[in-house]
Amino acid sequence: MRARFTVHEIAGAALRIVDEQGLAALSMRSLATALGTGPMTVYNYVADKAGLEELVVAAVVAEIPLPEPTDDWRHDVHAIAYAMWEGVRAHPAAVPLVLTRRMSSPTGFAIVDxxxxxxxxxxxxxxxxxxxxxxxxxxxxxxxxxxxxxPLTGSATEAADRIGSVAGAEHPHIAALAKVAITTPVEDDFARGLRMLIDGIACHVQP
Structure with missing residues (x-):
C-alpha cells in the first residue's frame, strides 16, 4: 500500500506554512491541518518539531534549480553558489532554520552534492x-x-544607510563603505565577492 504522504509532500507543506504565516506558525498541529489529517499521522513521518524544521530546510534547498555542468569548474561553482543564494533568499521566513538546522533528509542534497x-x-x-x-x-x-x-530591518539599501548614519565620523571606514553599499546592487556585490572567493580557492589548486 502506498504511504498516504511522501516526505517531499510533508516538507513542501511545512515550507508553505513558513512562507505564508511565518516560522512561529509551524507546528505538528498546523502541518496536520494543512495536510488534512490528524497530528498523530504526522508523527508517523516526523519524530518531533526539530525534525520538521530540518525538512523545511531540505525543502528550501530542494527547490533550487541545478545548473548544467560545464568543463569549467570555476563557472560551475559560481553558478551553483549563486543559485543556492537566490534559492535561500526566496524564502526569507525560513532563513533562521537554514542558518541553524542541518538536513537529515537527502531531499535537498542534489545541489550541495x-x-x-x-x-x-x-x-x-x-x-x-x-x-x-x-x-x-x-x-x-x-x-x-x-x-x-x-539586525536592521528594511531593504539592503536602507540598512546600509542606517549603518552609515550610526557609524558617522567616529567610524569613518564603515561610513565610507556604507556609501558604496547604498549604490551597489546586492546581486552585483554577492557575485563579485563570490568570484573573489573562487579566485582564492584556485590559488590552492595542486599543480
Missing part, C-alpha cells in the same frame, strides 16, 4: 576540498543572512 563535485574538479587535496566547500557554503549562507536576517 553538485557544489562538492564542481569544487572537486578543481584538483584540490581532500582537506582543501573540505575547506573550499565550507568557504563557499558559508559565503552563501552569510550572504543570505546579511540581506534577510540582519
Amino acid at each position: 553538485a557544489l562538492v563535485a564542481a569544487l572537486g574538479r578543481a584538483g584540490l587535496t581532500d582537506t582543501g576540498l573540505l575547506a573550499a566547500f565550507h568557504g563557499v557554503f558559508g559565503f552563501v549562507i552569510g550572504g543570505a543572512q546579511s540581506t534577510l536576517a540582519g
Whole structure:
C-alpha cells in the first residue's frame, strides 16, 4: 500500500506554512491541518518539531534549480553558489532554520552534492576540498543572512544607510563603505565577492 504522504509532500507543506504565516506558525498541529489529517499521522513521518524544521530546510534547498555542468569548474561553482543564494533568499521566513538546522533528509542534497563535485574538479587535496566547500557554503549562507536576517530591518539599501548614519565620523571606514553599499546592487556585490572567493580557492589548486 502506498504511504498516504511522501516526505517531499510533508516538507513542501511545512515550507508553505513558513512562507505564508511565518516560522512561529509551524507546528505538528498546523502541518496536520494543512495536510488534512490528524497530528498523530504526522508523527508517523516526523519524530518531533526539530525534525520538521530540518525538512523545511531540505525543502528550501530542494527547490533550487541545478545548473548544467560545464568543463569549467570555476563557472560551475559560481553558478551553483549563486543559485543556492537566490534559492535561500526566496524564502526569507525560513532563513533562521537554514542558518541553524542541518538536513537529515537527502531531499535537498542534489545541489550541495553538485557544489562538492564542481569544487572537486578543481584538483584540490581532500582537506582543501573540505575547506573550499565550507568557504563557499558559508559565503552563501552569510550572504543570505546579511540581506534577510540582519539586525536592521528594511531593504539592503536602507540598512546600509542606517549603518552609515550610526557609524558617522567616529567610524569613518564603515561610513565610507556604507556609501558604496547604498549604490551597489546586492546581486552585483554577492557575485563579485563570490568570484573573489573562487579566485582564492584556485590559488590552492595542486599543480
